[in-house]
Amino acid sequence: xxxxxxxxxxxxxxxxxxxxxxxxxxxxxxxxxxxxxxxxxxxxxxxxxxxxxxxxxxxxxxxxxxxxxxxxxxxxxxxxxxxxxxxxxxxxxxxxxxxxxxxxxxxxxxxxxxxxxxxxxxxxxxxxxxxxxxxxxxxxxxxxxxxxxxxxxxxxxxxxxxxxxxxxxxxxxxxxxxxxxxxxxxxxxxxxxxxxxxxxxxxxxxxxxxxxxxxxxxxxxxxxxxxxxxxxxxxxxxxxxxxxxxxxxxxxxxxxxxxxxxxxxxxxxxxxxxxxxxxxxxxxxxxxxxxxxxxxxxxxxxxxxxxxxxxxxxxxxxxxxxxxxxxxxxxxxxxxxxxxxxxxxxxxxxxxxxxxxxxxxxxxxxxxxxxxxxxxxxxxxxxxxxxxxxxxxxxxxxxxxxxxxxxxxxxxxxxxxxxxxxxxxxxxxxx
Numbered sequence: 308x309x310x311x312x313x314x315x316x317x318x319x320x321x322x323x324x325x326x327x328x329x330x331x332x333x334x335x336x337x338x339x340x341x342x343x344x345x346x347x348x349x350x351x352x353x354x355x356x357x358x359x360x361x362x363x364x365x366x367x368x369x370x371x372x373x374x375x376x377x378x379x380x381x382x383x384x385x386x387x388x389x390x391x392x393x394x395x396x397x398x399x400x401x402x403x404x405x406x407x408x409x410x411x412x413x414x415x416x417x418x419x420x421x422x423x424x425x426x427x428x429x430x431x432x433x434x435x436x437x438x439x440x441x442x443x444x445x446x447x448x449x450x451x452x453x454x455x456x457x458x459x460x461x462x463x464x465x466x467x468x469x470x471x472x473x474x475x476x477x478x479x480x481x482x483x484x485x486x487x488x489x490x491x492x493x494x495x496x497x498x499x500x501x502x503x504x505x506x507x508x509x510x511x512x513x514x515x516x517x518x519x520x521x522x523x524x525x526x527x528x529x530x531x532x533x534x535x536x537x538x539x540x541x542x543x544x545x546x547x548x549x550x551x552x553x554x555x556x557x558x559x560x561x562x563x564x565x566x567x568x569x570x571x572x573x574x575x576x577x578x579x580x581x582x583x584x585x586x587x588x589x590x591x592x593x594x595x596x597x598x599x600x601x602x603x604x605x606x607x608x609x610x611x612x613x614x615x616x617x618x619x620x621x622x623x624x625x626x627x628x629x630x631x632x633x634x635x636x637x638x639x640x641x642x643x644x645x646x647x648x649x650x651x652x653x654x655x656x657x658x659x660x661x662x663x664x665x666x667x668x669x670x671x672x673x674x675x676x677x678x679x680x681x682x683x684x685x686x687x688x689x690x691x692x693x694x695x696x697x698x699x700x701x702x703x704x705x706x707x708x709x710x711x712x713x714x715x716x717x718x719x720x721x722x723x724x725x726x727x728x729x730x731x732x733x734x735x736x737x738x
Contacts (some may be wrong), residue, residue, distance in 0.1 A: 337625045337636040344624030344665075345617060354581055356406040357613070359510040362587075364413035365605030366503065369597065370493050371417065380419035382470075382477040393426035394462035395434060403666065404702040405616055406510075407431035409608050412709050420477055421710075422470030425718055428706070430462035433697040441519070441672050442692065446679065449737055450689055457693050457729050465721045472717060493597050494550060502546045508539030513580065533576055537569070540583065547587075552595040561586030612705050619701025623665045626700075630670045643678055646687040649734030651727070657687035658726040661695030662703070662719065671695050686734020694726035 328334055367376075380389050407428060415424040439458070443451020470477060494502060515532040518525040528535070544562055547553045561583060568579035591602035628635030642660055646653045666674070675688050698719065707715040 333636065336634040337628065340628045340632065340634040341621045341624035344629050345620045347629065348617075348620045348665075352403065352405065353613075354577055354584070355513045356403065356510070357409070357616075358584055359506060359513070360406045360409040361605045361608050361612075362601075363503065363506050363510065364409035364608045365601050365603075366506065367410075367413035367417060368604040368608075369601045370502065371499060376414060376417040376419055380414060380423045382420040382422075384420070384423070389420070389423040390426055390463055390466055393423040393466060394430050394459055396427055396430050404432045404697060404699045405665075405705075406514075408612055408616075408702060408705050408709075411706075412608060412612070415709065420470060421473050421714065422466040422477075424466075425469045426462045426466030428718070429465050429697045429722065430458065433458040433693070434462065435696070438672065438696070440525075445519075445672050445676055446688065449733075450685065450692070453689050453729070453733050454692050457689070457726075461693065461722070461725050461729075464725065465718065468721060469714070469718060473714060498546070498550055501542070502550065505539050505543035505546060509536055509543065512536045512539065513576075533569070537566075540565070547590070547598070551598050551601075553590050553598055554594045557586065557590045557593070561590065611708065615704045615708060616701045619699070619704045620665060623663065623700040627660075627664050630664070630666065630674050643682055646678070646691075647682045647684055649684045649686040649731060651731065653684055653687045654690045654727045654730035654734070655723070657683070657690040657730060658694040658723045661691035661693075661726070662698040662723055663700045664695055665699040665701060666695050684734055685737050686730040686732075688730075689733045690726045690730030693729055694722050698722055 329338075380393070410431065411424060411428045414427065415421075419427075434455075439451055439455045442454050512528075512532045512535045515529055517529050520526055541562070544558055548555050548558050564586065565579045565583045568582055569576070572578050588602055591598040593599075624635070626635050626637055628639075633639040642656075646657045646660075661671075671692060675683070675691060678691075679685070679688055703715070703719060706718065709715075710718065
């Protein structure tokens with residue numbers, strides 16, 4: 308960290324310690340809310356969401372060749388293919404704004420163009436098919452349809468605009484790609500596909516959210532999600548042992564331990580899940596050079612991203628409180644009063660507030676429902692839905708560490724600006 312940033316942080320901490328009225332009841336509640344929020348984040352998102360994402364990011368770094376990433380997502384890749392894949396990835400991943408960060412960091416640092424990479428960064432949390440369906444059901448089909456169209460369209464637009472603004476950087480990447488020798492990746496293409504699919508399957512189904520109904524396809528998947536997660540885990544174990552030469556006997560003990568814990572404690576899936584992670588780390592560190600490199604790369608992503616996320620969650624909890632509560636330092640009624648109607652200010656404020664708030668997957672829908680009941684306009688509601696899931700204060704802090712200040716602020720500005728415009732147009736159409 309540069310010295311000037313350390314100095315600014317020190318000044319900020321001093322000013323906060325000196326001026327914040329810690330004896331005020333609202334401040335006490337906000338401080339407690341910050342720790343409630345980080346506890347909730349740790350309990351619900353770190354083991355199931357972030358840890359698998361860190362391992363996937365590490366696998367991209369170690370097992371996917373840089374030439375392959377450049378070929379399919381780099382500046383010289385087919386634009387229609389690369390942007391289409393990046394823009395609809397959210398329908399598969401269904402991750403939150405923080406879980407997408409290790410995956411984004413992995414593909415960007417391996418040579419993906421700024422356009423496809425930022426399209427993926429936006430679409431990962433924004434285009435959640437279950438959240439869009441829930442939006443249509445709870446908030447009305449107009450908002451659900453507008454959210455679906457806006458999310459896919461924004462991913463394309465943000466990626467293309469970022470690629471155009473930073474085209475000089477893309478030119479440099481093209482030169483690197485042309486000079487890059489053809490390397491031989493540890494796994495063949497089909498092996499990479501199966502290996503990555505097994506980990507993505509664990510990530511997706513372990514985090515499959517409970518729908519608000521007790522029948523139908525979505526609930527049916529939810530009812531058996533841990534069986535599906537286990538099947539993907541077994542597929543991963545096979546690839547881990549067969550192709551990456553992980554130690555067989557340690558892997559078998561791990562599988563047996565996870566299965567026994569799942570049978571003995573079916574209501575506590577995190578117990579068996581965390582045990583599986585522990586065996587995975589131990590086996591990876593003590594097996595082949597490839598698996599050790601993978602664990603080391605995963606650890607590097609963890610050290611880079613997790614401290615910033617925790618700091619961002621604390622700040623977000625202090626300012627705005629847990630979703631659905633009014634214990635942050637900024638009262639919810641202020642926000643509800645300011646986002647009524649369909650003015651430019653109302654839509655812009657909704658976009659900015661959405662960008663700073665942290666939404667776990669699907670939680671944005673009941674929050675917006677409550678705000679609509681408090682007088683929020685439909686335009687600002689859409690603006691918040693388009694900006695909120697894709698950004699959060701914790702995720703913005705990490706994005707800046709990956710992209711740098713200039714590119715990050717352009718990305719944030721595009722998300723907020725496009726959400727504001729879409730909200731105004733939507734509010735005008737349905738008003």
